[in-house]
Amino acid sequence: MALHATAFCFTGRVSSCSHSSVKLSHPTVRAxxxxxxxxxxxxxxxxxxxxxxxxxxxxxxVVCFGEMLIDFVPTTSGLSLAEAPAFKKAPGGxxxxxxxxxxxxxGSSAFIGKVGEDEFGYMLADILKENNVNxxxxxxxxxxxxxxxxxTLRSDGEREFMFYRxxxxxxxxxxxxxxxxxxxxxxxxxxxxxxxxxxxxxxAHIAAAKAAKDAGVVISYDPNLRxxxxxxxxxxxxxxxxxxxxxxxxxxxxxxxxxxxxxxDPYDDAVVRKLFHPxxxxxxxxxGPDGCRYYTKDFSGRVKGLKVTAVDTTxxxxxxxAGILSQLSTDLSLxxxxxxxxxxxxxxxxxxxxxxxxxxxxxALPTREAVLDAIHQFVx
Numbered sequence: 001m002a003l004h005a006t007a008f009c010f011t012g013r014v015s016s017c018s019h020s021s022v023k024l025s026h027p028t029v030r031a032x033x034x035x036x037x038x039x040x041x042x043x044x045x046x047x048x049x050x051x052x053x054x055x056x057x058x059x060x061x062v063v064c065f066g067e068m069l070i071d072f073v074p075t076t077s078g079l080s081l082a083e084a085p086a087f088k089k090a091p092g093g094x095x096x097x098x099x100x101x102x103x104x105x106x107g108s109s110a111f112i113g114k115v116g117e118d119e120f121g122y123m124l125a126d127i128l129k130e131n132n133v134n135x136x137x138x139x140x141x142x143x144x145x146x147x148x149x150x151x152t153l154r155s156d157g158e159r160e161f162m163f164y165r166x167x168x169x170x171x172x173x174x175x176x177x178x179x180x181x182x183x184x185x186x187x188x189x190x191x192x193x194x195x196x197x198x199x200x201x202x203x204a205h206i207a208a209a210k211a212a213k214d215a216g217v218v219i220s221y222d223p224n225l226r227x228x229x230x231x232x233x234x235x236x237x238x239x240x241x242x243x244x245x246x247x248x249x250x251x252x253x254x255x256x257x258x259x260x261x262x263x264x265d266p267y268d269d270a271v272v273r274k275l276f277h278p279x280x281x282x283x284x285x286x287x288g289p290d291g292c293r294y295y296t297k298d299f300s301g302r303v304k305g306l307k308v309t310a311v312d313t314t315x316x317x318x319x320x321x322a323g324i325l326s327q328l329s330t331d332l333s334l335x336x337x338x339x340x341x342x343x344x345x346x347x348x349x350x351x352x353x354x355x356x357x358x359x360x361x362x363x364a365l366p367t368r369e370a371v372l373d374a375i376h377q378f379v380x
Contacts, residue, residue, distance in 0.1 A: 059108040060187035060329045063137070063217075065208050066095030066195045067170040068113050068124050069147035073312060073359050078155035081162060087150065090314075090360025091127050093170070094192045094224045097315050097361045100131045101322025101351065105368045107329060110182055112137030112208065114173040114201075120146035121169065127362065137179040141169040153312055153359075163229060167198065174200045175207045183211045187329045188249075190220040190321070193240045197229055209246055218281075218332065221247035222321055225256050233259075245277045249328070251284040251321055269300065281335050284324065284345075286317055291349050299338045303345040306353035306378050315361025316352040322365070323348030350374045 071092035074084035095113065102109040111133050115121035117140040124146065128135040147168035152160040165171060173195075183189060189212035195205040212219060223240045230236035237260060244250070257266035257275065264271045266285070276283050276295055285293040291305030327344035328334055334341045350371045358364035366374075 059106065059326075061108045061110060061134075061185055062099070062102050062188045062190060062325050062329050063110045063112060063183055063186040063212075064095040064099040064102075065112045065183075065189065065191040065205065066093065067147060067192075068093035068096035068111065068115055068128075068138075069149055069165075069168070069170065070120050070124070071314060071361060072148065072150045073314065074151070074153055075359075077153040077311070079152075081150050081152050084152075088359055090363055091124055092149065092315065092361040093147070094194070094222065094318050095190065096124070096128070097318035097365065098190055098222075098322045098325065099133045100128070100362050101319050101365045102326045102329075103132045104365045105322060105326045105351070105371070107322075107326040108134075110134035110137060110186070112179060112182065113195075114139040114141055114169045114177070116140070116144055116146035116169040117142040118146055120148075131362075134182070137182050139173060139177050141172050144169040144172055146170075151312075151314055156310065161226060161228065163226075165229075170195070171198050171201050173204045175204045178204055178208050178211070180208075180211045183208055183217070184215040186212065186215075186217045188218045188220050188325055190222070190325060192222050192224040193236075193243075194224065194226060194229060196239045196243065206243070209243065213246065218249065218328070219247045220249040220251075220321070220325060222251045222317065223256055223260075224317070225253075225259060227259075237262075244275075245279065248279070248281045249284070249325075250275075250280060250282075251286065251317070251324075253286050253317065257285065269295075282341075286320055286352070288313070288316070289353070292320070292345055294341065294345060296335065296341075298336075301338070301342070303342055303349060305349040306374060308353045308357055310356040312359045312364070313356050314359075315364060316356045318361060319355035319365055320348045320352040323351035323371070346375060347371060350378075 069092055071090045072087035073090050075086045075088055076084060096111050099109040099111040111128055115124050121140055125135055125138055145168055147170050148164040150162045195201045227233060227236055254266035257272060261271055272285060272295060283295040289305050289307055291303050293302045294300060324344055327347060334344050351366055354366040354370060354374055355364045
């Protein structure tokens with residue numbers, strides 16, 4: 001199997017910083033401002049014939065809103081944070097992971113969020129640029145640090161998080177800093193729930209979602225439950241459900257079903273259907289190596305996943321989301337055609353499977369070619 005591996009060189013600085021609140025003290029920040037007037041090239045996708053996926057020349061834009069941070073992943077699995085001898089620095093943050101994942105798959109994506117005006121913030125902005133993600137909506141805060149997360153990896157690749165964000169820059173994005181024109185240009189607007197935890201980012205999130213909805217943009221929501229970040233479990237449940245009925249597409253995990261239904265069986269279709277609101281077009285339930293379930297108003301089913309050896313599950317759900325949104329952005333009729341939707345979900349499952357085979361989220365996200373190769377090898 002030809003797996004994608006990416007090595008990042010963290011020697012650059014920032015990409016585009018168009019907002020007036022950004023200090024231009026860093027020389028390469030000033031240089032990037034001058035370069036921002038260069039027209040962006042349209043990203044084009046060439047689908048392979050016979051791969052069962054949408055064939056498109058233009059890739060409609062998917063805008064991802066929320067946090068971007070640095071994950072520190074231990075180089076040795078199965079140890080506590082205190083016992084880990086060393087950590088690998090890996091860019092992450094669920095919405096940013098999805099944006100990069102879509103671009104890696106040949107799609108067109110943008111990221112809206114805030115990082116610190118610090119070395120980690122510069123590094124993350126460079127990574128978006130290197131991966132052809134539009135960063136026009138990215139902002140830099142001179143008074144707050146870029147968020148950090150230390151990740152404990154168990155021997156089976158599952159993980160736990162310890163966050164450093166009191167407050168981090170992503171929590172301080174303001175409504176006035178939003179690039180609303182970028183949001184209105186999107187085919188799909190994607191976000192999580194972490195941006196709902198505190199103000200002013202909560203108000204910015206709600207305003208961004210409203211702008212997208214008013215413009216007829218399809219809304220995609222992955223709650224991405226991180227309970228330690230919320231004041232309480234009840235506040236988390238209330239916050240996640242507060243925007244539930246805004247979304248057209250929702251992706252949840254079995255753990256999140258149990259949490260939102262206060263302990264009901266996540267494998268019971270009747271329980272899952274309780275979460276299906278009247279205007280929802282697609283509800284997806286990820287099941288790790290077992291694949292996923294899908295629910296629409298007219299049909300439902302399960303698509304098997306690819307069995308691989310998990311090294312680090314960080315970013316697997318985001319890779320899955322990138323896989324399905326990259327397909328839906330080019331052909332929304334998948335929501336009504338079960339056979340085509342199943343093909344797109346096989347592709348998304350493979351995206352998640354390949355991502356768990358390497359440490360870190362963004363470094364492990366696969367290319368379209370690697371995904372198609374994996375599907376072919378597992379099927380044949």
